[in-house]
Amino acid sequence: MSNLMISSIPTHSSPKFLRVSDFIPKVYHRSSQFIVGTEFGFFPHLILIRHVKFRQKSFPCPNYSLRRKKMFSPRCYQNDGCRNDDYIDILRRWINVIRSVLPGGSWWNLYSSEELNFKFPTAAKPISVWHALRTMWLLVADEKWILYIAFGSLTIAALSDISMPSILASSIFSAESGKTDMFYRSSNLLVLLCLTTGIFSGLRSGCFAIANTILVKRLRETLYSVLLIQDISFFDSEAVADLSIRLGTDCQQLSNTIGNDIHLIIRNLLQGTGALVNLLLLSWPLALSSMVICSVLSAIFLVYGRYQKNAAMLSQELTSSANKVAKETLSLIRIVRAYGTEKEEVRRFMQWIDSLAFVGLRENVAYGYWNLSFNFLYRSTQVLAVLLGGTSILTGHVSAEQLTKYVFYCEWLIYAAWRLQDSMSSLLQSVGACEKVFQLMNLLPSNQFLTKGEKLSTLMGDIEFVNVSFQYPSRQTVQILENVSFSVQANEMIAVVGLSGSGKSTLINILLRLSEPTNGQILIDGYPIEDLDVRWLREQIGFVGQEPHLFHMDVKSNIRYGCSRDIRQEDIELAAKQAYAHDFIASLPNGYETIVSDDLLSKGQKQRIALARAIVRDPAILVLDEATSALDSESEYYIKCTLHSFKSDSRRKRTIIIVAHRMSTVRAADRILVMDNGRVVEVGTHTELVYKDGLYARLLRVQSNDLAL
Numbered sequence: 003m004s005n006l007m008i009s010s011i012p013t014h015s016s017p018k019f020l021r022v023s024d025f026i027p028k029v030y031h032r033s034s035q036f037i038v039g040t041e042f043g044f045f046p047h048l049i050l051i052r053h054v055k056f057r058q059k060s061f062p063c064p065n066y067s068l069r070r071k072k073m074f075s076p077r078c079y080q081n082d083g084c085r086n087d088d089y090i091d092i093l094r095r096w097i098n099v100i101r102s103v104l105p106g107g108s109w110w111n112l113y114s115s116e117e118l119n120f121k122f123p124t125a126a127k128p129i130s131v132w133h134a135l136r137t138m139w140l141l142v143a144d145e146k147w148i149l150y151i152a153f154g155s156l157t158i159a160a161l162s163d164i165s166m167p168s169i170l171a172s173s174i175f176s177a178e179s180g181k182t183d184m185f186y187r188s189s190n191l192l193v194l195l196c197l198t199t200g201i202f203s204g205l206r207s208g209c210f211a212i213a214n215t216i217l218v219k220r221l222r223e224t225l226y227s228v229l230l231i232q233d234i235s236f237f238d239s240e241a242v243a244d245l246s247i248r249l250g251t252d253c254q255q256l257s258n259t260i261g262n263d264i265h266l267i268i269r270n271l272l273q274g275t276g277a278l279v280n281l282l283l284l285s286w287p288l289a290l291s292s293m294v295i296c297s298v299l300s301a302i303f304l305v306y307g308r309y310q311k312n313a314a315m316l317s318q319e320l321t322s323s324a325n326k327v328a329k330e331t332l333s334l335i336r337i338v339r340a341y342g343t344e345k346e347e348v349r350r351f352m353q354w355i356d357s358l359a360f361v362g363l364r365e366n367v368a369y370g371y372w373n374l375s376f377n378f379l380y381r382s383t384q385v386l387a388v389l390l391g392g393t394s395i396l397t398g399h400v401s402a403e404q405l406t407k408y409v410f411y412c413e414w415l416i417y418a419a420w421r422l423q424d425s426m427s428s429l430l431q432s433v434g435a436c437e438k439v440f441q442l443m444n445l446l447p448s449n450q451f452l453t454k455g456e457k458l459s460t461l462m463g464d465i466e467f468v469n470v471s472f473q474y475p476s477r478q479t480v481q482i483l484e485n486v487s488f489s490v491q492a493n494e495m496i497a498v499v500g501l502s503g504s505g506k507s508t509l510i511n512i513l514l515r516l517s518e519p520t521n522g523q524i525l526i527d528g529y530p531i532e533d534l535d536v537r538w539l540r541e542q543i544g545f546v547g548q549e550p551h552l553f554h555m556d557v558k559s560n561i562r563y564g565c566s567r568d569i570r571q572e573d574i575e576l577a578a579k580q581a582y583a584h585d586f587i588a589s590l591p592n593g594y595e596t597i598v599s600d601d602l603l604s605k606g607q608k609q610r611i612a613l614a615r616a617i618v619r620d621p622a623i624l625v626l627d628e629a630t631s632a633l634d635s636e637s638e639y640y641i642k643c644t645l646h647s648f649k650s651d652s653r654r655k656r657t658i659i660i661v662a663h664r665m666s667t668v669r670a671a672d673r674i675l676v677m678d679n680g681r682v683v684e685v686g687t688h689t690e691l692v693y694k695d696g697l698y699a700r701l702l703r704v705q706s707n708d709l710a711l
């Protein structure tokens with residue numbers, strides 16, 4: 003088309019049109035600024051709905067309104083002598099639009115693989131249906147007997163079903179020809195078939211439904227278990243909202259697979275084969291004509307099925323992206339309200355919903371085409387049966403009874419072929435939608451859970467970092483820790499200070515084995531940390547992070563969370579008192595039984611409960627990462643006292659590592675480690691570091707000046 007050109011949306015486009023689609027080349031009509039092919043590619047679909055539309059602002063056209071009038075007002079054409087070219091233009095545009103929506107047209111393009119990789123970098127690689135079926139089979143393998151009953155019932159019900167038309171025709175024609183014996187025999191057989199079909203169909207449906215429930219339960223259980231033992235870095239690349247969608251919606255998507263799709267596929271396969279055998283026995287030339295029609299239907303299905311699978315996968319990615327935005331916005335609703343960005347957030351959400359509608363629209367139109375093909379071919383079979391069958395009766399090759407049976411079985415065959423392919427399409431859609439679930443289920447657990455380490459009889463709490471370096475997998479070029487070496491003696495309290503972003507929390511994460519160092523080694527009581535049993539080691543460590551989070555449970559359960567030893571109420575209360583939390587917990591409506599969650603308590607209160615959680619474990623190593631940042635001076639003072647008594651507990655030695663910004667907290671430590679840009683630049687007591695007049699002294703001065711202001 004000579005008058006089509008490709009262009010990016012001009013920068014002066016109306017904001018209304020500035021969506022993801024704006025960054026993608028568009029094909030538009032040069033002469034009238036008429037968008038004809040916005041759907042060429044993946045993103046431009048966002049303006050699909052507007053695609054038969056003039057865009058005056060984006061593509062200025064001086065006589066835009068006049069042109070529009072000319073095109074749609076017949077009187078205008080008469081009065082000001084509209085040129086024939088305009089009619090041809092309109093016609094050509096409509097032809098283009100119609101051509102694009104016909105099968106194989108550009109309207110159907112969903113994405114290119116580059117666009118998919120760019121938009122959904124973590125999207126799953128396509129998997130085969132066999133692989134999916136095999137995984138599903140393994141998940142329900144423990145309850146094979148249900149599937150055996152289901153398949154057995156299915157076979158009996160299908161065979162009973164397929165015997166019906168022949169016996170039905172025999173009954174009618176035996177009655178017509180006055181063969182009473184044969185009529186009663188056929189009628190009795192029909193009653194028997196009715197009973198077997200009913201009973202075994204019920205059994206079949208029930209057993210498949212049970213198998214389905216088992217499948218979805220196991221699927222969720224397996225996926226959840228696999229997710230929980232992934233490396234922490236895995237959660238840096240996969241959004242939590244996305245994973246919860248995989249566990250919820252995607253797993254649910256498979257709920258119809260066994261209950262409906264697989265059993266319908268097998269049922270229709272059996273019935274279709276039965277019908278074909280009957281047809282061949284009746285008259286092979288007639289049977290061949292039906293087979294030709296079934297083959298055409300299958301060829302159409304091949305294209306349709308593949309399209310639906312891709313569309314389903316894309317729909318799932320888009321739903322997941324929309325949910326991610328919604329989850330983020332709703333969980334940050336206070337910020338959204340404070341900044342008044344409700345409209346922007348709706349727009350951000352709508353980007354995905356528009357895309358979803360784009361794909362959904364195509365899926366539905368494709369389904370329409372599929373139904374159209376089926377209905378056309380189905381009716382053709384009937385017409386063909388009457389034409390060919392009628393001719394055969396006239397020439398005396400077949401009887402009226404044979405033709406009646408033929409028509410019955412023809413219907414069975416084409417219906418079975420249609421339902422078979424419909425169920426296959428649904429299966430392909432489910433598999434397409436769940437590719438990510440299957441991919442996640444195949445992930446190997448973190449190495450930490452694969453190796454069995456040593457459990458020491460007691461942990462003293464000596465810690466040594468030897469030349470430890472680290473980069474986050476998501477930012478391989480940035481060195482976060484660089485040759486960090488230091489040691490902490492058992493029973494020592496050390497503080498880690500430094501500017502924001504200097505790597506303090508990363509250091510703690512490596513000690514907790516939430517991340518593995520890229521270089522160097524960590525020794526605990528002289529043992530390389532990776533040689534120790536990771537679960538055992540974590541039981542020996544009490545940790546309070548920067549953002550203490552509470553589970554949606556009562557306070558008591560939150561405090562004893564993750565504690566393997568037996569905990570009594572007195573232990574919980576003692577830990578709460580040490581964390582200076584007892585008084586406020588006692589004042590809650592149900593005291594220690596009060597159900598709390600992240601939103602119901604202040605940050606300081608959450609920090610104190612988290613501290614009690616760490617203390618109640620009676621850990622050999624206590625790690626506090628900005629754990630008292632939200633506390634008032636009085637609470638902080640009491641907690642400092644607790645830490646001192648905790649450290650000087652005569653029952654066992656304890657090591658305490660505190661990351662803090664507040665110098666009042668830091669000063670209480672035996673030694674202070676100062677970090678700058680991923681390196682330890684100073685180590686010493688408070689007095690030594692002040693005397694040294696380095697980074698620590700500078701930080702101290704800045705804070706004192708702040709307080710003085």
Ligand SMILES: Nc1ncnc2c1ncn2[C@@H]1O[C@H](COP(=O)(O)OP(=O)(O)OP(=O)(O)O)[C@@H](O)[C@H]1O
Binds near residue numbers: 501
């Ligand atoms: N998951 C992550 N993926 C990639 N980079 C990260 C990740 N977490 C932290 N970083 C980067 O690592 C660097 C050190 O971060 P870290 O949280 O350890 O600093 P910090 O000293 O504890 O800072 P703050 O005092 O503000 O808590 C920062 O540049 C940060 O952007």
